[in-house]
Amino acid sequence: xxxxxxxxxxIVTAAIAGLAGLLFGYDTGIIAGALxxxxxxxxxNALQSGMVVGAVPIGAVAGxxxxxxxxxxxxxxxxxxxxxxxxxxxxxxxxxAPDSAILIISRxxxxxxxxxxxxxxxxxxxxxxxANIRGSLVTFFQLAVTIGILVAYLVGLAFSDVNExxxxxxxxxxxxxxxxxxxxxxxxxxxxWLIMEGRRDEAVAALKRVxxxxxxxxxxxxxxxxxxxxxxxxxxxxxxxxxxxxKAALLVGIGLAILQQITGINTVIYxxxxxxxxxxxxxxxxxxxxxxxxxxxxxxxxxxAVRLLDKTGRxxxxxxxxSGMSLSLFMLxxxxxxxxxxxxxxxxxLSLMLFVSSFAISLGPxxxxxxxxxxxxxxxGKAASAGTMTNWFFNFAVS
Ligand code: BGC
Numbered sequence: 001x002x003x004x005x006x007x008x009x010x011i012v013t014a015a016i017a018g019l020a021g022l023l024f025g026y027d028t029g030i031i032a033g034a035l036x037x038x039x040x041x042x043x044x045n046a047l048q049s050g051m052v053v054g055a056v057p058i059g060a061v062a063g064x065x066x067x068x069x070x071x072x073x074x075x076x077x078x079x080x081x082x083x084x085x086x087x088x089x090x091x092x093x094x095x096x097a098p099d100s101a102i103l104i105i106s107r108x109x110x111x112x113x114x115x116x117x118x119x120x121x122x123x124x125x126x127x128x129x130x131a132n133i134r135g136s137l138v139t140f141f142q143l144a145v146t147i148g149i150l151v152a153y154l155v156g157l158a159f160s161d162v163n164e165x166x167x168x169x170x171x172x173x174x175x176x177x178x179x180x181x182x183x184x185x186x187x188x189x190x191x192x193w194l195i196m197e198g199r200r201d202e203a204v205a206a207l208k209r210v211x212x213x214x215x216x217x218x219x220x221x222x223x224x225x226x227x228x229x230x231x232x233x234x235x236x237x238x239x240x241x242x243x244x245x246x247k248a249a250l251l252v253g254i255g256l257a258i259l260q261q262i263t264g265i266n267t268v269i270y271x272x273x274x275x276x277x278x279x280x281x282x283x284x285x286x287x288x289x290x291x292x293x294x295x296x297x298x299x300x301x302x303x304x305a306v307r308l309l310d311k312t313g314r315x316x317x318x319x320x321x322x323s324g325m326s327l328s329l330f331m332l333x334x335x336x337x338x339x340x341x342x343x344x345x346x347x348x349x350l351s352l353m354l355f356v357s358s359f360a361i362s363l364g365p366x367x368x369x370x371x372x373x374x375x376x377x378x379x380x381g382k383a384a385s386a387g388t389m390t391n392w393f394f395n396f397a398v399s
Pocket of ligand 1: 142269391395
């Protein structure tokens with residue numbers, strides 16, 4: 001196969017696996033809008049509506065924990081397929097839920113699917129990608145998250161005046177999940193996982209589908225996989241996560257997971273309209289426009305990240321992005337110090353945009369990327385799941 005064709009194949013493979021991010025983005029973006037009509041229909045009190053929202057991140061913690069065992073045992077690809085099925089079932093049941101108990105249970109199921117997918121898809125992409133474009137390809141996952149959020153805003157708008165529109169909003173989540181399932185059925189297994197399983201011939205066949213012709217290059221890559229496999233960590237048990245070779249990496253993964261959430265991105269995603277209204281713009285349509293702009297900026301700047309990650313490097317982008325996030329939060333706080341006026345409104349809108357842009361080129365994609373690529377292969381399933389569980393736990397705690 002020519003180099004151009006191999007490159008195209010690997011990009012398509014990463015894009016299909018990256019669809020997993022749609023599931024999680026769609027749910028993040030849809031629930032606030034859906035809740036507006038679920039609450040009166042099921043007569044939910046504050047605790048119950050909190051449970052409807054929180055069921056997903058809690059389910060996701062459990063899903064990521066399951067992935068810690070399943071990803072190494074059954075392979076990354078099988079787990080993504082399972083996640084798509086679980087999510088589809090959850091989305092359909094939530095759409096036809098007759099009462100709040102079934103709704104909450106189905107949302108735990110949805111969360112479980114999201115947890116499995118988010119712990120596995122970035123690892124799968126990082127293992128199929130050639131090193132020189134790995135950053136860009138894993139960032140397809142984050143790009144899908146942001147597109148999912150944006151599509152959810154639009155679906156929310158479209159069904160906001162429809163009777164029991166929330167059922168459509170939740171049920172339509174099954175569409176990207178089915179697309180993920182059908183797409184992933186055609187993809188190869190992760191070559192690294194196959195090597196770990198001792199299935200060398202299948203690993204060669206998988207690599208041949210996404211690498212240019214040349215037995216030598218493939219042979220070299222197999223060698224490199226073998227040497228990178230253990231890094232002195234042989235058994236791949238939970239205890240191995242505490243070995244010096246893994247501990248430092250795990251600290252980075254878990255640290256980024258916590259920072260990604262406690263810096264408040266989801267507060268902005270959920271409350272952009274409220275912040276804009278507090279800053280002096282009263283109309284509902286402007287508030288909705290604010291959500292849409294946040295969603296669009298998030299997608300566009302993630303595309304910038306896809307282009308920059310392998311050229312500029314993870315560390316530089318983190319520095320730039322996190323500095324931008326800090327600056328924007330000071331600006332936002334400052335805007336609300338004095339009396340509310342036009343200046344407050346302008347500064348508030350600008351700082352929200354700066355915050356989201358800075359997140360989109362740094363903590364957004366880079367957490368998922370590093371969490372998928374920095375661990376030795378023998379413990380990668382477990383370590384990546386630990387980072388993902390932490391991320392979902394703090395997502396829950398903040399929301
Ligand atoms: C985070 C999500 C967040 C999204 C926003 C992801 O990387 O994990 O919690 O909603 O980015 O784009």
